[in-house]
Amino acid sequence: MSASELIFVHRFVPAQAGTNAPTLLLLHGTGGDESDLIPLGQALLPGAALLSPRGRIGENGMPRFFRRFGEGRFDEANLTEETQALANFVGTAAQTYKFDPARVVALGFSNGANIAAALLLLHPDVLAGAILLRPMVPLIPPDLPNLTGKPVLISAGQHDSIVPAANTLHLANLLQSAGAEVTLKRQPLGHNLAEPDLQASAYWLRQNFARDAKENAA
Numbered sequence: 001m002s003a004s005e006l007i008f009v010h011r012f013v014p015a016q017a018g019t020n021a022p023t024l025l026l027l028h029g030t031g032g033d034e035s036d037l038i039p040l041g042q043a044l045l046p047g048a049a050l051l052s053p054r055g056r057i058g059e060n061g062m063p064r065f066f067r068r069f070g071e072g073r074f075d076e077a078n079l080t081e082e083t084q085a086l087a088n089f090v091g092t093a094a095q096t097y098k099f100d101p102a103r104v105v106a107l108g109f110s111n112g113a114n115i116a117a118a119l120l121l122l123h124p125d126v127l128a129g130a131i132l133l134r135p136m137v138p139l140i141p142p143d144l145p146n147l148t149g150k151p152v153l154i155s156a157g158q159h160d161s162i163v164p165a166a167n168t169l170h171l172a173n174l175l176q177s178a179g180a181e182v183t184l185k186r187q188p189l190g191h192n193l194a195e196p197d198l199q200a201s202a203y204w205l206r207q208n209f210a211r212d213a214k215e216n217a218a
Helices: 038-044 076-097 111-122 165-177 195-208 210-217
Strands: 010-013 023-027 050-053 057-059 062-064 068-070 104-109 129-133 151-157 181-187
Touching: 010 038, 010 076, 023 038, 023 111, 038 050, 038 104, 038 195, 050 076, 076 111, 104 111, 111 129, 111 165, 129 195, 151 165, 151 195, 165 181, 181 195
Parallel strands: 023 050, 023 104, 104 129, 129 151, 151 181
Antiparallel strands: 010 050, 057 062
16 A cells, blocks of 8 residues: 555654654644654654654644634534544554554644544554643544543643643543543643743653653664
8 A cells, every 4th residue: 555545634753763662643733734843752752653643624724633613613524534544544554664553652733732632532453542732522423432541642722722620620520431541731831832842742742652752772
């Protein structure tokens, strides 16, 4: 299967030889693209394979991963459809690029964090874990998935004017109810990302993928 058959415009950065880190699935925010989070992924997990798709939905010329009716009001039918498409894409990309589909960790910001959360809730086998930067509850699934043992980092902004604190807590509780090992960090920031998010993400990766990091450094 060739890269041209993959349904998302994307970039793939192969792992460096000898690297045993998981593949990072990089999911940009509204208006971003497949290049936005590459530097962040390289900084957080040097040498790891990076898979970075561009959202297929356009909003006033800006790429997104699913439609919305307004700020915080999501088109759940489209969200469900695009989440399925993304799940299929990851599986096909694993075959195409020869990475382990059981060792994929999402790193998503804003809209990208929301579809990463939807992947966890609707297609739990796609991700081994996730870093959710400024996420919201994407939807409530009809049945909770089994996320037992899956680590999830939520990095929220204490002064975020887009994501209410109660919504962040609701998402954390939802994922915990499904069995995920949730770490919730509230940063002294707004919706923007800054150094505290990078520090929290790097620490979380070391804590949850320590074996991979040690093998990478050996």
